[in-house]
Amino acid sequence: MTSILIAVAVLSLLALVFGVILGFASKKFKVEGNPVIDQVEALLPQTQCGQCGYPGCRPYAEAIANGDHINKCPPGGTATMEKIAELMGVDQEPLNAEAQSSVKKVAYIREDECIGCTKCIQACPVDAILGAGKLMHTVIAKDCTGCDLCVEPCPVDCIDMIPLETTLQNWDWKLNTIPVKVIHSEQEEQAC
Amino acid sequence: MLTILEQLDKGSLWQSPGGIHPPQLKTLSNQSAISRLPLAKRFVVPVPLVGEQATLTVTVGDKVLKGQILTEGAGFTYLPVHAPTSGQIIAIKQHATNHPSSLPTLSCIIEADGQDTWCDLTPNSLNQLSKPQILDKIKQAGIAGMGGAAFPSHVKLNPASEIDLVIINGIECEPYITSDDRLMRDHSHEIMSGVGVINHLLNPQRIIIAIEDNKPEAAQAMQDALNRSDLPKGVVRVTVIPTKYPSGGEKQLIQIITGKEVPSGAIPAQLGIVVHNVGTAYAIQEAIYQGKPLIERVVTLTGEHIGQPGNYWLPIGTTVADALQSVKFIESAEQKVIVGGPMMGYALAELDVPILKGTNCLLVPSQNEIAPDVDEKACIRCGECAVACPALLLPQQLFWHAKAEEYDKAASFNLKDCIECGCCSYVCPSDIPLVEYYRVAKSALKIEAEEKRQAEQAKIRFETRLQRLEDEKNAREAKAKEAAAKRQANMKSSDKDAVAAAMARIAAKKAQVTTAPSTASSTETATQTSQAVVDPKKAAVNAAIERAKAKKAAQASAARNDTLDSTSESVIVDDKQAKIAAAVARAKAKKAAQINQTDMVPTEVEPSTDIIDDKKARVAAAVANAKAKKITKENQTDETALAPQPTAEIESTTDIEASTDPIDDKKARVAAAVAKAKAKKLAQANQTDVTILAPHPTTDIESTTDLEATTDLIDDKKARVAVAVAKAKAKKLAQANQADEADTTIESIANDSITAQHTETPPTLKHEIASGSDTRLIINDDSAAYLTPEQIKKAKVAAAVAKAKAKKLAKSAEQEEH
Amino acid sequence: MAFKIASSPHVSTSLHTNTVMKRVALCLIPGIAVQSYYFGLGTLIQLFLAVSVAYLAEAAVMKLRHKNIKATLSDNSALVTASLLAVAIPPLAPWWLIVIGTLFAIVIVKQLYGGLGNNVFNPAMAAYVLLLISFPVQMTSWVAPQTIALNHADLVSSLQSIFELNAQYSAEYFRTGVDGITMATPLDTLKTDLSMGLTTTESLAKPIFSGMTTQSWFWVNMAYLAGGLIMLKLKVIRWHISGAIIASVFVCASFGFLISPDTFVSPLMHLFSGGTMLAAFFIATDPVTAATSPRGRLIFGAMIGVLIYLIRTFGGYPDAVAFAVLLANMCAPFIDYYVRPRSYGHRTGN
Known part of the structure; x- marks a missing residue:
């Protein structure tokens, strides 16, 4: 009988202690606002185009944080959707609008x-x-x-x-995209 | 423990990590002294800063002299561009530039006249110039780093912090290149005097001229020049370092000479060290002592496919094609033309590109020298690249992430510290073009960062815009309130009684107009109004409403025209401009005036009070007329539709309709005949509506019925029958409504009018809109018409008369009621 | 006019992957020679079998993956994998053993992981372990050194034995020494003896340790050591992994030997018997499955050395090279992750 009492007492005590710790932690480490919104917003392209149906990127970020679909951002394209999927831990979805070409x-x-x-x-x-x-x-x-x-x-x-035009400032070093035609050797030129 | 200076003096060297020993192949080009090639016919001088930091000072067709400045601009890193020879500018256009991408950039195309005439040069000596003057001269000479990066030299010569050590870089660690080698051999004196200028400017504790041990002649020449120079003893020193690629890299050289590492993201100046190329020292000397700008440089033309390999003075802007042509260039299949050395140089896709300030070598190799590219194979993680990397990176990890396009992970492996020296690719057994991967990754990271910055910018702009819209909205509201307050204040300042009396008078007139029973109710209303006027705000609205009612009433009874006329005229007499405007308005609306002058006046007063100029007033009036017509037409057609949602606007619109629209005499007569019915109808409708909408009786509804009354011809019968019923209820209505109506109406009117002003931003439109198009304003201005003091006086007089009349009426009403 | 463009650098060393692999294979020759000398021509037959199967298997997989067969085969990595497996298994093991092992190594361990450069485990060692736990009898039937063997395994009898054509030439047949005792490897014998309660001294007094057997194993290891040194000289491998393995095996063994010579054998015994040298120079140095940074490689090598010693001394299997290498392979990515060298300009502290 006493052993049961002891067990109950110990468990109660533990519950109390952890309760206090949790309570303290919830005060001490309280996170203001919803950090997920900021993170999602950081991923969105900030074009503020409203194609998602929300007036700007921030409202859409808020909507995503509240469980809206992540596939409503055509300017961000699939890449943005994938990043958001990763952040939110949800499945990737095909874009609901035709993604804009990646060219800015x-x-x-x-x-x-x-x-x-x-x-x-x-x-x-x-x-x-x-x-x-x-x-x-x-x-x-x-x-x-x-x-x-x-x-x-x-x-x-x-x-x-x-x-957007490619300039020396935003050139991407993809050499193989430079049109190059290999010149013929002298022999071939003579043959022609 | 020796101090760093003692170690420098001793010539102690440190080990830099990594590095490779590629075959040197320098003897191909360093056997003969620097020579000159025949002057080319055409020069391409890129002016990339034009549009950003600089403007062109020349136009197509201009004659230029050798050394003439082509651009002017401001900015810390701005460098002027000079004409490399005398001739004519035949075009200023986008032209392919000397860059791995071969992308076009704005360039001046100069056709040489063959004279090669110099512009005026001003040689100086160090004593003649102050330090800022020297720096300016260096800047004006367009001197940029000659080692390849082409960073403006005056910036490096004017550092923010104290410089303890200057390293003159004569390493030239790339295979094949010998331009600095030959320059040091042939022009060691000039270089040394350039070093003297640098010493004068920076006043460092030590200057180390670093030369690799594969250039003993150059080292000897520099040492001799140093011994003969008048530079302070013990400050300058020639240090020979072991040959290893890439010792010539700025960070690597600093590590070898001092043992210090330049922290990631920092510049050497933060360690008190500055590195200058020997070519830069030469150019500085030319600029100061000869006054010559940097318009030519030594370029190594080498490789087995060049007939006369060697070093040549080439004017900046000479095209690669021209340069190669004059040294018997042998073209072959799959020919590579490499700008720079084999390790860091880039292959050109096109040869019609200019030699730039940083172009130190053109390498045209044969297939034997440089094997054709082979396909890359799988990375076997052998780690040789990590051993060779002078930046102590893990190239295989960088490659792994760069290939997978996980650029952020690549960045976490310090991709940005990669100096693209090519050691990793050189040693790679799998022939992986590692540097290419890094460049792509780096540019992707750069673009990503730029996009992030832009997104941030867009966000800020978006938020600012929202803020602006919010502010505008608030401002609008505030203005509306202010306007209301102003009106209120004016009402307060004026004689409340006068206004109240005026309204009472109007009401009284109306009462007189209507039949005996209705007169009683109207008088009730009037008295009610004068009580309500205690609240001036409400009073203003009431006034407007009463006035409107009065108009209707007046319309109905032509007999009362005189009295009304006098009151309404008294309203305008005060203002000169108002008079003029009114006169104009009258002339314009003769027809309308004939029919109902009384209505005419208040509406036409509006533009005059609003706009000061006569001209403007006229124009505005004309516009107002036109627009009013339009609106009226619309209203007429829409009347039935609008009926359920009557607003204050419509009320006033119909007023205008009545006044400005040249209504046929017939119509007017009909209207006059029907007027009685209208008045009755008014009372009737009010009452019926009130019964329906008892809790919220509003002016809107009232006005709707007015509208209906004016336009629709309602049976007299109905009206008469209704009048009987109406009498009693009209009293009630009047009592209940007066207070409530006032508030809501005035606010809506004020808001609307301000909206009208602000929705259309362009200021030019404002007047038109304000004056003419929007009938809503009329009400505003009507009320404004009450504001002027003279008017108030007259109003007082009128009020006195009105009071007496009102009393009479009230008495008679009382009698009747009893 | 347009010209060929390519990214810098435009020059590179002549030391390519295929050259590296070829050199590794060539450096195996002294070891193979000595092994054949002592244990008969079986090794060569296994080698031939393994290499043929390896190339065929690789070609088949390349065809299935629609890759360039020639380019893949010419990198010589299959040659090295097959050779290592061939020298690791008993010379007269039945033919299907080496075939299964090679197929497993090439198809599953290497190609299914994405081919050269992407495999997590050393293919030869993974195959060895597969064979060892699947066919323990065949895998531990090591022949007696030829010089003391009762029955000589010449080319014909080796072939017959390997292809199980003649029941007479069983593995058992060739394992019997002149004294009629069935031979095991020295480490195997030692393990059995220790488990039976004998001290190392007593066990080492047995003929297997006194005579040619130990000696032959010593020379085989010496031959691999020689091959390894040549590779170091040719800069085919770097010293870190090999050095760390040898050093850690030596340190561990010395430590044990000093504490209790009766239960722990001498360091020399550890270094020069079994597959220590083969592992140190040829197996663990496979760059694909090893750590990449110098410091990481030292840790990687030391780990293998310690594991070899621990498994040999306390584990169930007499030799532990394969297990040690595989366990270390698993750790290589972690080692690489945590032992990142400091980049230039990222000095810690001041």
């Missing part, structure tokens, strides 16, 4: 055709279009995220999405 694009306004309606300015999520009413608009290329949102509102359809 920027908007370009054909300035001759622009009528200065300011509609694209209002559509741009990152304020990367400059212009005033009835005056020509232009895109600040370095701030353009290539989100496509300005193309639709343009009444005269003067906005193109053009792929």
Whole structure:
């Protein structure tokens, strides 16, 4: 009988001790907010395009943290989806929209055709279009995220999405993509 | 334990890790002195900084002289570009550049005139110039590191921290290359005076001229030059180090000379060390003592497929094709043309590219010298690469991750510390092009970092935008409130009684207009109103509503036109501009005025008070008319549709309709005839609506019924029948409504008007919108019309009259009720 | 006009994988020669069998994987794997033993893991262990040294024995010494004796240790040592793994011997009998399955040495080279992970 009592007492004591430890830990190591949101947001491409159905990348990150599908980000493409799948520990899903080509694009306004309606300015999520009413608009290329949102509102359809040009700064060293034709030997040239 | 300086003086050397000993093959090109090649016809001078840091100072067709500056710009790392020879600029266009990618960059194409005429040069001596002047001269001479990296030299000569040790790099550890070797042999004096300039600028404790032991002649020449020079004794020293690739790397050389490692991510200057190439020292000397900019350099043209291998002075901008042509270049199948040495150089895809400041060698090897590429085989993890790596990396691990495109993992193995020396690829038994993998991985990491930065930037911009929109919204609301407060304040400052009286008067008129029973109710309303006016806000709204009602009433009874006219005219007399505007407006809307002048005035006053210029006012009025018509038309068609959702806007719109629209006389007469019915209907509708919507009777509904009343022809019968019922209820309505209506209406009106101003950002549009298009503003301005002091005076007078009348009416109403 | 482009560097050493493998195979020759001298021509027959099967198996797998057969075969790695397995198994073991072993080594251990460079375990040793635990009798039927054997195994009788054509020439037949005692390897005998309660001194007094048997094993090991030294000289291998194995076996054995000479045999006995030298220079040095950094390799080698000693002394099997190597193979990735050298410019501390 006493042994049972002792066992109960010991277990109760242990429960108490661990309870106190847990309580302390929950206070001491409390994490403010949901760190997963920040992590997901860091993976999203920040184009703020809203193609996921949320007004920006942060709201979508929040939605993912709350269990939304991870396949709603066309600008991020499959790579982003895979990273999020890894982070969230969920299965990978095929993108629900056709993934944009991996080539980064920027908007370009054909300035001759622009009528200065300011509609694209209002559509741009990152304020990367400059212009005033009835005056020509232009895109600040370095701030353009290539989100496509300005193309639709343009009444005269003067906005193109053009792929970013390869420059010496962003060249990727993939030598085998440089077009090279091997020159013929002298003998062959003579034969020709 | 010796101090570092003592060890330097002793010539102690340290071991650098890794490294290889490839066959040197330097004798191919170092046998003869540096010579010159015939001047090329065409030069390609890249101006890559144009558009970023610099602007071109020349245009197509300009004649340039040798050494003339082609660009000007600012910025710490900006370097000017010079014309390599005299001639004419025949094009400024994108041209393939001397880069592994062969991507085009903006270049000036200069056609040489063959004269090779120098521009004006200003030789100086060290004593004539201050240090900043010397640095500026070096910068203006466009001197960049001649070792290959082409980093602007003036930056390295003007460090933020104290420099204790300068190393003059004459190592040239790459096989084949002998340009520095020959330069040291042929121009040791000039190099030494360049060292003197560096010494003058940096004033270090020691200057070490480091030369590999495979160049004994060069070391000897430098030593001789040092002995003959007037440099302070004991400061400069020539140190010969053992031959090993890549001892010439900056970090490796520092380790060999001092035993120190440059921390990852740091620059040598943080250790108090600066490394300059011997070629740079030569160029500095030329710039200071001759005044010559850096427009030519020694280039080793070597390899078995070059007929006359050797070292040549080549102007910067000479195309590789021209240079090779003049040294009897033998072309073969699968020919490689390598810029730089065999270890770190890159093969060119195109030969029409210029020689640059960092181009030290053109290697054109035969198949025997450099075996054709073989397919890469599986890595057997032999670890030879790790042994050879001078940066102590684990190339096989880097390769593993780079191949799997796990670039972040590769980065965790310190990929960024890779100097791309090629030792790992050199020793690899599986022929894996390791360096290529690393370059791809590095650029991918760079792009990734850039994208991350851009994403961060986009996020910030996005959030800023949201903030801005939020702020604008808040500002709008604040403004609306402010405007309301202003009105309120004005109401307060003016005689409340006057306003109240004015309204009472209007109500009274209305009461007079309507039939006897309804007069009673109207009087009730009027008295009710004057009580409610205690709250000025409400009063303002009430005023607007009452006015609207009064208009309707006035419309109905032409007999009362005179009195109303006087009041409404008294409203405008105060303002000169308002007068003018009103005059203009009158002229414009003659027809309308004929029919109902009273209505005309308040509406047309609006543009005049808003806009100060006459012209503008006219224009605005015209616009207003046009737009009002449009709106009216729309309203007319939409009336039935809009009926269920009547707003304050519609109320005012219909006002305009009545006033500005040139309504046919017929119509007007009909309208006048029906006016009685309207008034009745008004009362009736109010009551019925109130019964339906008893808890929330609003002006909206009231106004809707007004609208309906004006436009729809309702049976007189109905109206009369209703009037009887209405009488009693109208009282109730009036009592209940006055207070509530006021609040909501004024706010909605104010908000709307401000929205109208702010939704359209372009300032040019503002006036038009504000003045003409939006009828909502009319109400605002109507109320604004009450604000002016003169008007208030007149209003007071009118109020006094009105009060008396109201009393009378009230009395009669009382009598009737009793 | 366009020119051939390639990434730098444009030059490289002539020491390629196939050369390295060829040199390893060539350096096995002294050992094979001495082994054949002492234990008969069986080794050569096994070698021939193993190499043929290995090349055939590799070619077949390459065909299935749609890879370049010629390129793969020419890297000579199959040759080395087959040779190592051939010298490790008893010279007169039945033919199917070496065939099974080689097939297992090439197809399963090497190619199924992705081919050369991707295999986790040393193929020869994995196959050896498979054979050892599946066919323990055949795998421990080591022949007596030819000089003291009762029945000489010449080429014909070896062939007949290996291909089980003549019942007379069983493994047992050739294992019998002149004195009519069935021979085992010295380590095997020692193990049995110790388990029967004999001291090492008593066991070593047995004829098997006194005469030619020990001596023959000594010379076989010496031959492998010689081959290994040549490889070191040719820079085919680096010294770290071999040195660490030899040093750790020596240290462990000396330690045991000093504590209790009766139950632990001498260091020399450990170093020069069984497969110690073969393992130290030819098996453990397989770069694919070893650690890569110098420090990692020292740890890797020391681990093998200690394991060899421990399994030999306390384990159930007389020789432990294969087990030790496989266990160390498993640890190699961990060793590599934790023994990363400091990169330039990443000085710890100051």
